[in-house]
Amino acid sequence: xxxxxxxxxxxxxxxxxxxxxxxxxxxxxxxxxxxxxxxxxxxxxxxxxxxxxxxxxxxxxxxxxxxxxxxxxxxxxxxxxxxxxxxxxxxxxxxxxxxxxxxxxxxxxxxxxxxxxxxxxxxxxxxxxxxxxxxxxxxxxxxxxxxxxxxxxxxxxxxxxxxxxxxxxxxxxxxxxxxxxxxxxxxxxxxxxxxxxxxxxxxxxxxxxxxxxxxxxxxxxxxxxx
Amino acid sequence: xxxxxxxxxxxxxxxxxxxxxxxxxxxxxxxxxxxxxxxxxxxxxxxxxxxxxxxxxxxxxxxxxxxxxxxxxxxxxxxxxxxxxxxxxxxxxxxxxxxxxxxxxxxxxxxxxxxxxxxxxxxxxxxxxxxxxxxxxxxxxxxxxxxxxxxxxxxxxxxxxxxxxxxxxxxxxxxxxxxxxxxxxxxxxxxxxxxxxxxxxxxxxxxxxxxxxxxxxxxxxxxxxxxxxxxxxxxxxxxxxxxxxxxxx
Numbered sequence: 001x002x003x004x005x006x007x008x009x010x011x012x013x014x015x016x017x018x019x020x021x022x023x024x025x026x027x028x029x030x031x032x033x034x035x036x037x038x039x040x041x042x043x044x045x046x047x048x049x050x051x052x053x054x055x056x057x058x059x060x061x062x063x064x065x066x067x068x069x070x071x072x073x074x075x076x077x078x079x080x081x082x083x084x085x086x087x088x089x090x091x092x093x094x095x096x097x098x099x100x101x102x103x104x105x106x107x108x109x110x111x112x113x114x115x116x117x118x119x120x121x122x123x124x125x126x127x128x129x130x131x132x133x134x135x136x137x138x139x140x141x142x143x144x145x146x147x148x149x150x151x152x153x154x155x156x157x158x159x160x161x162x163x164x165x166x167x168x169x170x171x172x173x174x175x176x177x178x179x180x181x182x183x184x185x186x187x188x189x190x191x192x193x194x195x196x197x198x199x200x201x202x203x204x205x206x207x208x209x210x211x212x213x214x215x216x217x218x219x220x221x222x223x224x225x226x
Numbered sequence: 227x228x229x230x231x232x233x234x235x236x237x238x239x240x241x242x243x244x245x246x247x248x249x250x251x252x253x254x255x256x257x258x259x260x261x262x263x264x265x266x267x268x269x270x271x272x273x274x275x276x277x278x279x280x281x282x283x284x285x286x287x288x289x290x291x292x293x294x295x296x297x298x299x300x301x302x303x304x305x306x307x308x309x310x311x312x313x314x315x316x317x318x319x320x321x322x323x324x325x326x327x328x329x330x331x332x333x334x335x336x337x338x339x340x341x342x343x344x345x346x347x348x349x350x351x352x353x354x355x356x357x358x359x360x361x362x363x364x365x366x367x368x369x370x371x372x373x374x375x376x377x378x379x380x381x382x383x384x385x386x387x388x389x390x391x392x393x394x395x396x397x398x399x400x401x402x403x404x405x406x407x408x409x410x411x412x413x414x415x416x417x418x419x420x421x422x423x424x425x426x427x428x429x430x431x432x433x434x435x436x437x438x439x440x441x442x443x444x445x446x447x448x449x450x451x452x453x454x455x456x457x458x459x460x461x462x463x464x465x466x467x468x469x470x471x472x473x474x475x
Contacts, residue, residue, distance in 0.1 A: 129283055130320035130379070134334035134386060135310040144333060148324050 013195035020187035020196045027183025028203045034101055034179055035166045035207075041105040043162065046112025053113070054120055054142060064113070071110035076168045079103040084175040096175035108165045115157050119150030152222050159215035163208065170204075180204060232295070233258050234390050234421050235280060240289035242275055242445075249275045250286065251445040255423075257390065262422045264432040264453070267442035268468060273425045276442070277392050280423065281312040294389050310338055313383030317395040319375040321367040327354060327378045328363040331385045339386065353385035354378065357411045373404030377411055390421040397428055429472050433457055441465045 053064050071079070084099040094102070123146045131141040173182035184200030235257040242250040249272045257263050265273045278284040280291060282298050282305055291298040296308055321330050331350035335341045341349065354363050357377035367375050376396055383391060393412070397405045409431050416422060416435055426432070432439055432453055439456040441448050441464075448462045460466045 124318075124320070126316055126318050126320035127322065130314075130316060130322075130382075131333075132306075133281055133283060133309055133312070133314040134382065135306045135338040136334060137306055140337050144337065145322055149322075152324070 010194055011198050013193050016187075016191045016193045016195040017199050020184075020191060020199065023183050023187050024180065024196065024199045024203055027178055027180040027200070028207065030097075030177065030183075031169050031179040031203075031207060034097065034104075034169045034172065034177070037101050038104045038108055038166060038169070039162055041101075042108025042165070043112050043158070045105065045109035047116055049109065049113040050116035050120060051142065051147075053117055055138075068110040068113050071106045072114070074107075076103055076107050076165070077171050077174065079106065080171055080175055096172060096177040099175055100169065100172035100177050104165055104168050104171075107168070108162065111161045111165065112158060115154045115161065116150065118157075119154035120146060122153055123149045155219050155222055159218065163211060163215065166211070167204075167208065180207075231259055233292075234294055235423070236292040237276075237280065238290050240276065240279055240291070241287045242272070242279060242284060243287055249445050250279070252289070253442075253445070253447050255280075255440065255447070257421060257423055259421055260419045261437045262416050262424065262435055264436040264439045265423065265425045265442060266427070266429070266432065266439060266456075266468070270444075271442040272445040273442045274394055277394050277423060277425050280392055281309055281314055283314070306338070310334075310386050311389045313380075313386060313388035313391040315376070315379050315383055315391065315393045315396045317398050319367070319372070319379045319399070321375050321378055321382075323367050326364050326366055327359060327370065327381075330367070330378055331382045334382070334386055349385050350381070353381040356384070356414075357381045358407070371404060372400045373407045376400065376408050380408075380411055380415075384415065384420075390423065391415065393422065393424040393426065395425055395427070397426065427472070429457070441468065443468070 049064050049068070053061050080099050080103040083094060083103055084096060087094050087099075120142075127145055127149065128141055131145045132138075136144070169177075169179050170181040172179050173185060176182070178186065180200050180203045184196045184203075187196030187199070188194055233256040235255065237253070237255045240250045240253045240255075241248065251272075253272070253276055255263075255276065265276065267273050275284055279286045280293070280298075282291075286299065289299070293308060294311055296303060298305070298308060321327075322333070325333065328347065328350045331353050332343075332346040335346035335349055336343065339346075351360070351363060354360055357380050359374060359377055359381065362370060362374060362378075367378070370378065380391075380396075396412070397408050400408065405428070409428065412422070412424070412431075413435060424432075424436075436453050438450055439453050440450040441456060441460070441462070443464045448464055449456065449460065456465065457469060460469055
């Protein structure tokens with residue numbers, strides 16, 4: 001077998017790929033589910049924290065800043081491992097899926113909160129004053145005037161951060177989640193052939209290229225009409 | 227002698243400090259119905275702060291402000307309800323950039339006054355017509371000139387049918403050729419009997435349109451009177467110096 005053939009046999013072995021396609025496809029489904037849950041919960045919690053922070057209650061804001069800085073500082077893998085192996089010691093058993101979901105949700109929440117907050121503070125004070133001077137309440141002003149403007153400027157950084165953190169679902173493989181990477185690694189052990197990993201890489205591309213393209217579309221869609 | 231009606235705005239002894247700096251030092255201001263009061267003075271004199279206290283965008287440290295008989299500084303007062311009666315126009319227009327001119331005017335009509343969509347749209351159209359922008363209703367702020375934006379901002383305020391309008395340097399951010407259009411709208415409001423308090427450097431407009439001119443310096447009201455008196459025979463040395471400065475330009 002020549003060098004190129006050996007390369008093809010190891011990384012593009014169609015027979016191995018075909019055998020383990022169902023396993024990796026199942027992992028694909030799990031990754032999609034995990035990613036969706038992380039994105040929905042992380043972005044919603046991040047927005048909720050940013051809105052809470054805008055009320056300007058000092059003690060509350062210290063708490064928010066502490067939590068946000070904590071989850072921005074810790075590597076996601078450390079949080080996953082801590083939750084998965086640490087919580088049972090406290091009498092709470094969590095599945096690998098739950099530990100991965102919760103960890104990445106908290107990380108996305110923390111980064112998203114900072115991005116939303118930056119967006120809210122970037123809206124000029126005059127917008128608040130104009131809206132309040134017409135009798136709109138604080139919450140109406142936030143919801144109808146400030147957030148629509150803040151969200152538009154946050155879309156590019158938010159999209160980037162969301163993609164980066166969602167890719168962290170691969171870390172679930174460490175705590176036994178059979179998502180794309182976990183499934184591919186199992187397949188590789190069974191078949192003793194890394195082609196299964198190639199299959200996993202392709203699965204990631206199929207999943208994330210549309211997400212990246214969607215992010216780009218959202219950015220153009222929400223650009224201000226000029 | 228006819229009894230004078232109670233003033234629409236009656237502010238007494240207003241104090242405002244920013245840190246150690248006293249910006250308002252016990253200022254009184256009373257404005258009668260249909261009156262146009264002009265507030266002039268050097269920068270830093272507290273005139274904008276005074277204006278911003280009148281709808282509580284700035285919270286005075288001491289004093290009392292009655293607007294239409296309602297005490298603004300009473301913690302029990304629903305400030306959002308009172309603010310409907312006080313229109314405000316800002317130096318930097320502050321239109322909502324994500325809404326068309328019409329939507330800018332409609333927002334408070336719908337969310338504060340609770341009007342239906344069709345009615346709010348109708349009222350907004352009329353208000354924009356009144357400021358000469360009937361043709362530009364579906365434009366976004368970025369598609370309008372500064373003067374047009376300021377007129378939309380005026381429409382946004384008058385659509386709520388306020389009892390009094392506050393203008394905070396409404397023409398200071400405008401190119402000279404756009405000032406006239408905004409002043410014309412203000413002149414028409416005046417003719418329609420709107421009560422107005424204006425902080426501005428448009429002295430020609432003050433001379434022609436104001437009922438009373440208030441001169442402020444260092445957080446105090448130094449003198450007030452009809453424009454002919456303030457511009458013609460100012461009593462106070464500071465006023466004389468200020469008028470001389472302005473006239474040179």
